[in-house]
Amino acid sequence: MTDNNNHDVIAPEGKVNPINTDYQVGQDNIALQIGPFGLDIHNRVFLISGLAIVAFVFLTLAFQNQVAPLFADLRNWLTASLDWFFLSAGNIFVLMCLGLIISPLGRVRIGGTEATPDFTYIGWFSMLFAAGMGIGLMFYGVSEPLSHFGTSMGGITLENGVRTDWAPLGGAAGDAAAATSLGMAATIYHWALHPWAIYAVLALGLAIFSFNKGLPLTVRSIFYPLLGERVWGWPGHLIDMLAVIATMFGLATSLGFGASQASAGLNYLFDTPLGTTTEIVLVILITGIATISVLAGLDAGVKRLSEINMALAALLLIFVIIVGPTLLIVTGFFSNLMSYVEHLPALSMPFAREDANYSQGWTAFYWAWWISWSPFVGMFIARVSRGRTVREFLVSVLLVPSTACVLWMTAFGGTAINQLVSEGYQAVAEAAVPLQLFIMLDDLPLAQITSFIGIILVVVFFVTSSDSGSLVIDTIASGGKVNSPKPQRVFWCTFEGLVAIALMLGGGLAALQAMAVSTGFPFTIVLLVSCVSLIKGLASEPR
Numbered sequence: 001m002t003d004n005n006n007h008d009v010i011a012p013e014g015k016v017n018p019i020n021t022d023y024q025v026g027q028d029n030i031a032l033q034i035g036p037f038g039l040d041i042h043n044r045v046f047l048i049s050g051l052a053i054v055a056f057v058f059l060t061l062a063f064q065n066q067v068a069p070l071f072a073d074l075r076n077w078l079t080a081s082l083d084w085f086f087l088s089a090g091n092i093f094v095l096m097c098l099g100l101i102i103s104p105l106g107r108v109r110i111g112g113t114e115a116t117p118d119f120t121y122i123g124w125f126s127m128l129f130a131a132g133m134g135i136g137l138m139f140y141g142v143s144e145p146l147s148h149f150g151t152s153m154g155g156i157t158l159e160n161g162v163r164t165d166w167a168p169l170g171g172a173a174g175d176a177a178a179a180t181s182l183g184m185a186a187t188i189y190h191w192a193l194h195p196w197a198i199y200a201v202l203a204l205g206l207a208i209f210s211f212n213k214g215l216p217l218t219v220r221s222i223f224y225p226l227l228g229e230r231v232w233g234w235p236g237h238l239i240d241m242l243a244v245i246a247t248m249f250g251l252a253t254s255l256g257f258g259a260s261q262a263s264a265g266l267n268y269l270f271d272t273p274l275g276t277t278t279e280i281v282l283v284i285l286i287t288g289i290a291t292i293s294v295l296a297g298l299d300a301g302v303k304r305l306s307e308i309n310m311a312l313a314a315l316l317l318i319f320v321i322i323v324g325p326t327l328l329i330v331t332g333f334f335s336n337l338m339s340y341v342e343h344l345p346a347l348s349m350p351f352a353r354e355d356a357n358y359s360q361g362w363t364a365f366y367w368a369w370w371i372s373w374s375p376f377v378g379m380f381i382a383r384v385s386r387g388r389t390v391r392e393f394l395v396s397v398l399l400v401p402s403t404a405c406v407l408w409m410t411a412f413g414g415t416a417i418n419q420l421v422s423e424g425y426q427a428v429a430e431a432a433v434p435l436q437l438f439i440m441l442d443d444l445p446l447a448q449i450t451s452f453i454g455i456i457l458v459v460v461f462f463v464t465s466s467d468s469g470s471l472v473i474d475t476i477a478s479g480g481k482v483n484s485p486k487p488q489r490v491f492w493c494t495f496e497g498l499v500a501i502a503l504m505l506g507g508g509l510a511a512l513q514a515m516a517v518s519t520g521f522p523f524t525i526v527l528l529v530s531c532v533s534l535i536k537g538l539a540s541e542p543r
Helices: 043-064 062-102 121-132 135-140 143-154 176-189 193-212 219-232 234-270 278-298 298-323 328-349 356-383 390-421 433-442 445-476 486-505 506-541
Strands: 032-034 039-041
Touching: 043 062, 043 234, 043 445, 062 135, 062 176, 062 193, 062 390, 062 506, 121 390, 135 143, 135 219, 135 234, 135 298, 135 433, 135 445, 143 176, 143 356, 143 433, 176 328, 176 390, 193 219, 193 234, 193 356, 193 390, 193 506, 219 234, 219 433, 219 506, 234 278, 234 298, 234 433, 234 445, 234 486, 234 506, 278 445, 278 486, 298 328, 298 390, 328 390, 356 445, 356 486, 356 506, 433 445, 445 486, 486 506
Parallel strands: none
Antiparallel strands: 032 039
């Protein structure tokens, strides 16, 4: 039975939420229990999405040479054709959050009017910060600021009337200070308000319809005001299937980035072989560790690894701030924020852009990636936010992790840019993207130690993303159960690794990015419609 306080399992037929009797769980949401196999699944969502992923892995591995160019073309076509759609959707999510903050609906309390927070502010903020740290920050923390700085410094050149070098907002050719400011603003745009608004919309919907309405902790529940009892039929099944598949490919993309960066770091420190084989071995090993973590459970496995992750990340960040250009990082944090605010309207403009490589090659991919991650991050945020008002929730989710991401990018990206401009350290700019973090650390004291810590961080981020993602996917695929049987969690964890391996063999990072964009596109439509349903649900809540 479902307990409205902890939602360990989904509600049985006809269970009515005591807070709002307009919402109840229908018969079609009962899971299929398979005793001999120890499974407890939502038969349609689990079987169809699981079989689709198994078929994808098999076909990709069987036709590697044929699918590699297909994935590359698919990614380029989607980002070139739909960049306006992804940018517009991102703006809508930000405006939605800001509107709820200033509206009377901001007084609604997650969990009901008498609910109290489960965690102190310090504990809650720490978990929000943890949700914002991931393989992406390790992979792009040095490379993205450097990339935008480089293209901004070079400006836009013409060759036979054709633009060959695109920069954010046209660049700042020859002006290092202006190029730094613009490059950091362009980077922060991808890591601050917009991605966190994406997460916040889904997280708030999950929290309100689970804790306030008594519905299962799954994406379909958000659509009850629009679909009614049909949410337990095929419309709801399709929504949850999209959530499962989008999350799976979003996680696979992150695992691919993590494997390539860990491989580069191991080669740099220990001269291990580079290439797909090493990356696949890493995926297999780390998926095995993640599986052990999943079997250990949320508290003993996932929570413990997350705490180790946070401590190592904080240690590395503090080290870079202290031994790097400290004054430049501290002052840069505030100046970068001001530059971000200054350039935000132009960076978020979806139409009539001159910097197509930036909007298509960077922003459209990022937004699709964040959206494919939103069920994963959103469910985590929802589960730790009971007792907060909507206004308190949105202000914190938008600002706390955004601030942490700005500080990380300023410290790592700012240090790398300073090494290039002030010290003439060309190696950091000339290195391959997965290696740039380690090249940057090599110019600082204790390089061997910090680079090794960096590798461990990538690996642990890899593991925590895989095991946490497995739990979230399993929750959705089992109809909202939080404590489902372990064998099915192992199934999802295993196939996250297999999907990452299949994509790496079938086209590398281009294939990973292609599938993140492909699954992010339909789920963007789901999120946009969920905004309407969320407002309807909030409007029926006491304030």
